[in-house]
Amino acid sequence: MTAKAGAVVTGAGRGVGKLVARMLVERGYTVLVTDVDEASATATATEIGAIARVLDVRNDVAVQAARDDIVTRAGRLDVWVNNAGVLVTGPAWEQDAATRRLMIEVNAVGTINGTVAAIEAMRGHGGHVVNIVSLAGITAVAGEAVYAASKHAAIGFSLSTLADLRLAGVRNIDISCVCPDGIWTPMLHDKLDDPAAALSFSGTLLQPADIVTAVAAVLGKPKPVTTIPRWRGALSRFADTFPRFGLRAIPFMVAQGRRTQRKLSDASSGRRGTPPDGS
Ligand SMILES: NC(=O)c1ccc[n+]([C@@H]2O[C@H](COP(=O)([O-])OP(=O)(O)OC[C@H]3O[C@@H](n4cnc5c(N)ncnc54)[C@H](O)[C@@H]3O)[C@@H](O)[C@H]2O)c1
Numbered sequence: 001m002t003a004k005a006g007a008v009v010t011g012a013g014r015g016v017g018k019l020v021a022r023m024l025v026e027r028g029y030t031v032l033v034t035d036v037d038e039a040s041a042t043a044t045a046t047e048i049g050a051i052a053r054v055l056d057v058r059n060d061v062a063v064q065a066a067r068d069d070i071v072t073r074a075g076r077l078d079v080w081v082n083n084a085g086v087l088v089t090g091p092a093w094e095q096d097a098a099t100r101r102l103m104i105e106v107n108a109v110g111t112i113n114g115t116v117a118a119i120e121a122m123r124g125h126g127g128h129v130v131n132i133v134s135l136a137g138i139t140a141v142a143g144e145a146v147y148a149a150s151k152h153a154a155i156g157f158s159l160s161t162l163a164d165l166r167l168a169g170v171r172n173i174d175i176s177c178v179c180p181d182g183i184w185t186p187m188l189h190d191k192l193d194d195p196a197a198a199l200s201f202s203g204t205l206l207q208p209a210d211i212v213t214a215v216a217a218v219l220g221k222p223k224p225v226t227t228i229p230r231w232r233g234a235l236s237r238f239a240d241t242f243p244r245f246g247l248r249a250i251p252f253m254v255a256q257g258r259r260t261q262r263k264l265s266d267a268s269s270g271r272r273g274t275p276p277d278g279s
Contacts, residue, residue: 006074008032008066010057010114011084013040015185016132019212020081022048027219030074034066036084057084057110060117067117076125079219080118082111082154083132087187089196092145100146107150112157119165119173126172128222130215131158133179135203135227139236140243142250143196155179159224174222178214180206181232192265198257199250203232205260 006029009021013035024031025048033048034055035041045052051073055066071077086106088099111131118129136144137151155177162175182188182200185208191197206228214226227233239246 004028004030004074005076005078006030006032006070007079007081008034008070008077008114008118009081009083010034010055010110011036012081013037013044015187016183016208016211017081017083018044018048019208020083020132020215021050023212023216024079024081025049029079030070032066032070032073034084057082057113058105060113063110063113063117064120067121071121077118077121078125078127079130080114080127081130081132081215082114084110085132085134085187087144087147087197087200089143089147089191089194091143091196095146103146103150104153107147108153108157111154115158115161115175119161122173123170127174128219129158129173129175130218131155131175131177132211132215133158133177135179135181135232135236137177137179138227138233139240140246140250141199142254143199155225162224175224176218176222177225178211178218178228179225179233180211180214180228182206183208183211192261192268194261195254195258198254198261200257201260201264202253202257203235204229205264 007024009017011017012021012033021031021033031050032053033041033045033050034053036056038054041052041054053066055062057063084106086103088103115129131154133155134151136148137155141148158175158177165173181203183206188200210228214228218226
């Protein structure tokens with residue numbers, strides 16, 4: 001067993017996952033950077049000083065093999081971050097079955113596969129599973145119905161499994177869900193002209209570093225659900241508690257999101273990938 005504990009991040013080739021993996025390396029973990037895209041996993045791992053492994057989170061056998069790999073290399077698995085995600089916008093009836101299945105399988109089944117594999121390796125010494133969900137896991141999101149369904153599944157599964165662990169007397173394995181508003185990553189870079197993605201732009205457009213800060217915070221102090229920013233989390237919960245109010249508010253939020261999309265499109269035309277704050 002090496003001095004450093006093991007950590008796995010899924011979908012870590014780019015975006016949020018890449019920065020979370022970097023933070024874990026900086027904290028001294030032996031990190032497995034996994035992604036379905038082998039080239040980005042390899043490039044990221046080389047850049048941040050981690051180990052690359054191609055992994056499609058939909059494949060439970062491959063997820064278990066990645067888990068065994070980190071245990072062999074690091075001696076112990078302490079942190080598993082289920083971050084891999086896919087967003088295809090549009091009403092569900094305009095999407096083909098394969099597209100709908102893709103979102104459910106990556107965002108929900110992938111999170112289940114990772115969590116279960118991690119728990120098996122964490123039994124005894126304990127550990128922490130961090131699931132990157134979304135505010136779409138809390139309330140309705142017009143234009144992102146199947147994505148919202150997959151994220152509701154991810155959060156329902158996470159909290160229920162946490163309850164099962166506690167009922168089984170397991171107190172040293174934590175599951176923390178991090179639920180951000182829209183984040184300026186490649187997931188949204190191509191959606192400035194997409195009306196169906198308006199709600200992702202209707203609140204505070206976050207930077208990936210904001211999510212890294214939240215993940216670092218829950219690693220220090222596990223928390224079942226963290227919403228970012230907190231006010232949007234409160235609004236999402238209110239809309240979910242009073243769905244008629246929530247549904248009435250959606251057209252106004254879509255209009256707000258479209259305004260932000262147009263502003264960003266004007267500001268960043270020719271500069272896609274540059275954060276909207278210009279940093
Ligand atoms: N960007 C946003 O607005 C936003 C908002 C809230 C939550 N999230 C969530 O944050 C997480 C990170 O997203 P991001 O914004 O960095 O997006 P991103 O598109 O930049 O990164 C997602 C990563 O997941 C990988 N991936 C896709 N399918 C996979 C699979 N089957 N197996 C393994 N990896 C796979 C991709 O290759 C990519 O590297 C996702 O779970 C996403 O749903 C994103």
